[in-house]
Amino acid sequence: MKLLLVTQNYPPSRGGMAESCGRIVRNLKRKGCEIHVLHFSNWQKPYVIKTETGGNYSALGIYDTEEYTLNLATLFLEKKKEFLDVDAIIAFGGYLPMMWTPVISQFFEKPLYTCIRGNDFDEGLFSKKRNSLLYALEHSEAILSVCTEKQEKMAKLFPFKKVFYTPNGIDVVFWNLNDNEKKKVDERRKVLTDKKVILIAGQLKFKKGIRHFIESFDQFHFKSEYELWMIGDLPEEVKLFINNFDLNVKLFPFASKYEMRSFYAMADVVCIPSLYDGMPNVLLEAGASKKLIIASEVGGIPDVIMHRKSGLLYHPLEANALLDVLIHYHHLSEDQKELMKNEIYNTINQDFTEQKEIQNYLNLFPL
The missing domain is CATH 3.40.50.2000 (Glycogen Phosphorylase B;)
Known part of the structure; x- marks a missing residue:
């Protein structure tokens, strides 16, 4: 299985979501998956690509406006076709991936799996980000929820979608x-x-x-x-x-x-x-x-x-x-x-x- 994972939260970024994303990518690779990571990050502009075991990693620059950032990200993806040799796209954490992935999944005809990790849903649902959140969920092949409370809410918003409970794990x-x-x-x-x-x-x-x-x-x-x-x-x-x-x-x-x-x-x-x-x-x-x-x-x-x-x-x-x-x-x-x-x-x-x-x-x- 080959996957393209798009996130705003990945090491070296700090915080619990970056920790979770890094852990999940690491363990999926150990199970034989090939994963390319696209990481929206202020650390690098315009972009940096690193070849890693089990897939590539690229940090995409975050600029002053969302439209500028995401248009450059799309241009990057069109140029770097190796990132698109995948079976599915995963959106994992952050507003930019939520806005971008439902569009590129349709552009490049790849199924989208959206991971809801807490604040993505809580803050998106009752803010100006709502349309992006609902659009992403509507155009997802499946929705992955880190807790049953949000799983139940999303199942009510999208009764015809597959919403799975995918809780965190720890060593x-x-x-x-x-x-x-x-x-x-x-x-x-x-x-x-x-x-x-x-x-x-x-x-x-x-x-x-x-x-x-x-x-x-x-x-x-x-x-x-x-x-x-x-x-x-x-x-x-x-x-x-x-x-x-x-x-x-x-x-x-x-x-x-x-x-x-x-x-x-x-x-x-x-x-x-x-x-x-x-x-x-x-x-x-x-x-x-x-x-x-x-x-x-x-x-x-x-x-x-x-x-x-x-x-x-x-x-x-x-x-x-x-x-x-x-x-x-x-x-x-x-x-x-x-x-x-x-x-x-x-x-x-x-x-x-x-x-x-x-x-x-x-x-x-x-x-």
């Missing part, structure tokens, strides 16, 4: 620290804080629920016993907002997955306060690290966590819901916490592995 073994690593992590934790640690990681924007979390955490009666660690890209407006509160907060820059292994190990609990989301990598990483997770009941999070069995969920718009969950967590016994940690670990180890993730794609693209 659980990678997140298990050996005894020597655990010893070093314990030593570092003692240097950094003597409080319980609540960890939030990722793109720390207001749309990720940071405002609501800080406001709720500020009302938490036991907040002085905790330290909030925020790891990732933090906009200046969010920093200024946090400074208005008397909280124990440590800010860390974006961390690689190798660095995140230690951060998860040092945390007592991981919080994912998103207002809307797909299936965040942090969710699976924290669970694979045997961490108790507090998360909003949105997107693909309920696909993974069962409330009070494998984690703690709350509705992000329900008054005091997060505060109630924080209080509930505080009063849990260590045995109760261990039961939930083990349950989320077992769930991910059984149902959200890289092997199962890639098999979902292979079921759509038989070799």
Whole structure:
């Protein structure tokens, strides 16, 4: 099977979607697929081509306007015919691929498979991007959804389309620290804080629920016993907002997955306060690290966590819901916490592995 994958999110770009895209491409290649990647990226203009094992990679420049960017991308594709010697086109993440792929799939008579990865759908549906989103889905051979919530919504919008559930996967073994690593992590934790640690990681924007979390955490009666660690890209407006509160907060820059292994190990609990989301990598990483997770009941999070069995969920718009969950967590016994940690670990180890993730794609693209 030969595939052309078009994305705005691919290494060296940072973030969960780039991580997922790189992982899926790598594992499809290991299964025998030949994949050419077209990556809309500000890193290179006008374009750069690299020959890789199992296919080519090209970074396409992003310019001031969408029409200029996509016309040049079309010109590139018409010139580089080797990228079109494929059985299908996959759109994976980002507004530009969503606009471009349904047109080029018709121009070059290749079936289109559109991967919906969370914000592509949530932000596109209720914005000026809606027409591009709906046009892409309408002209797709099949739609691939990272969570059942969006799968159900898209099935209602397009009842005659095939909409498949293709959740993320993870290599659980990678997140298990050996005894020597655990010893070093314990030593570092003692240097950094003597409080319980609540960890939030990722793109720390207001749309990720940071405002609501800080406001709720500020009302938490036991907040002085905790330290909030925020790891990732933090906009200046969010920093200024946090400074208005008397909280124990440590800010860390974006961390690689190798660095995140230690951060998860040092945390007592991981919080994912998103207002809307797909299936965040942090969710699976924290669970694979045997961490108790507090998360909003949105997107693909309920696909993974069962409330009070494998984690703690709350509705992000329900008054005091997060505060109630924080209080509930505080009063849990260590045995109760261990039961939930083990349950989320077992769930991910059984149902959200890289092997199962890639098999979902292979079921759509038989070799």
